[in-house]
Amino acid sequence: MNRPRVGITLGDPRGIGPEVTAKALVSAEAVEAVLVGPRGLGEIEDRLSHLTWEAVGDWEPGAGRKLAGELSGRAIERAVALAGTGDVDGIVTAPISKTALHAAGYAYPGHTEFLQSLTGADEVTMMMAAERTPLGGPLRLALLTAHLPLRDVPSTLDVDLFIRRSTIAIEALRGWWGIARPRVAFAGLNPHAGEGGLFGTEEIDVFGPAIEHLGADPDLDIVGIFPGDTVFLKAVSGEADLIVTPYHDVGLAVLKTIAMNEGVNVTAGLPFPRTSPDHGTAMDIAGRGRADPGAMRAAIDLCTRFCAARVATP
Incomplete structure (x- = not known):
């Protein structure tokens, strides 16, 4: 070949x-x-x-x-x-x-x-991947927003954008990584993933409807929404194939800390x-x-x- x-x-x-x-x-x-x-x-x-x-x-x-x-x-x-x-x-x-x-x-x-x-x-999604990490399994990320000031993230991140960019990343897992039934976990935007609305309502107003829509795909496993300070353990422990993150640094800080010399930027879409x-x-x-x-x-x-x-x- x-x-x-x-x-x-x-x-x-x-x-x-x-x-x-x-x-x-x-x-x-x-x-x-x-x-x-x-x-x-x-x-x-x-x-x-x-x-x-x-x-x-x-x-x-x-x-x-x-x-x-x-x-x-x-x-x-x-x-x-x-x-x-x-x-x-x-x-x-x-x-x-x-x-x-x-x-x-x-x-x-x-x-x-x-x-x-x-x-x-029409639409692209910035992804990051380290196929080898010192903590165990691979770490793959999808960024719902990328080169955007942090103050603009909450107003930009609506249900439609969430669904579109998540879908592009999921299809990349299937088509490029060969993962037929991806397992996906979502990093919350707010501390403690909003704590039921106490620290912000985006997880209820945006994440909830978007993930419900994505969950209609019978060949997709939704692992859940988790706080940004623990969600990445789902990947390195082998429980999730992809972590979807709401903004740039919440994902990249983790990947660059544990796998700086293995990290790869992937443009899906x-x-x-x-x-x-x-x-x-x-x-x-x-x-x-x-x-x-x-x-x-x-x-x-x-x-x-x-x-x-x-x-x-x-």
Whole structure:
């Protein structure tokens, strides 16, 4: 069987994206990689020269954030185009700088929204996954809201949004992870999951009707709604395949604490698999050879697994 062909954007050229990509690909034998990024990366480029390249311009060492943002944006656009024509089966994106992207005129909060715009996807859900954790089972998260100020979460999180984004994540579990009957637990928004309305009513007014709707699916197991300070134990103990979280940090703080070098960002709802290491550009250590490639390796492995599942599905 042919190996999945995955496009890998190299991210901000000032950061650790090129380095962790080079390190991760040393042991990634199950994938055919197509690198999408600028020329002019010096020693890192030499280490990757045996692979297929889709060049998007030239990096000038010491150049500022605008050029870095332009090259990062072009790489994302080119990778999506390759996926759209079937030249790659999925994409892995190395970290970008959001300020650099904005300086170059790309007015998106991050990769997720940029990819949604480029593909025309009606709805996407940001997911996070660590298939290995030191506490036991895998930890998979779906974020009902992502790059949104915390003060805006309660007014944004309505029943319809809850159902749509949860459904996208559940279908990703089935189609990409191969979990036919997912078990899903929900993290409450308020302390103690609202304590019956004492500390907030969102769990009653929004979570309740949405989960009742989702529960009509006969091939879905609803584990329940739990406080945000205990719900993640349901995953690492093997009782839940997915934790649905109401906002960004309630889920990511846990995942990054217990599995920083294994965490993978997954965009569900796109017409192709997309993963990314769950860390930033780490410009403070770029160029020193110290960057840990664990999360990038995990992102490549997971995207490869998803692409293989797509090919195998009639």
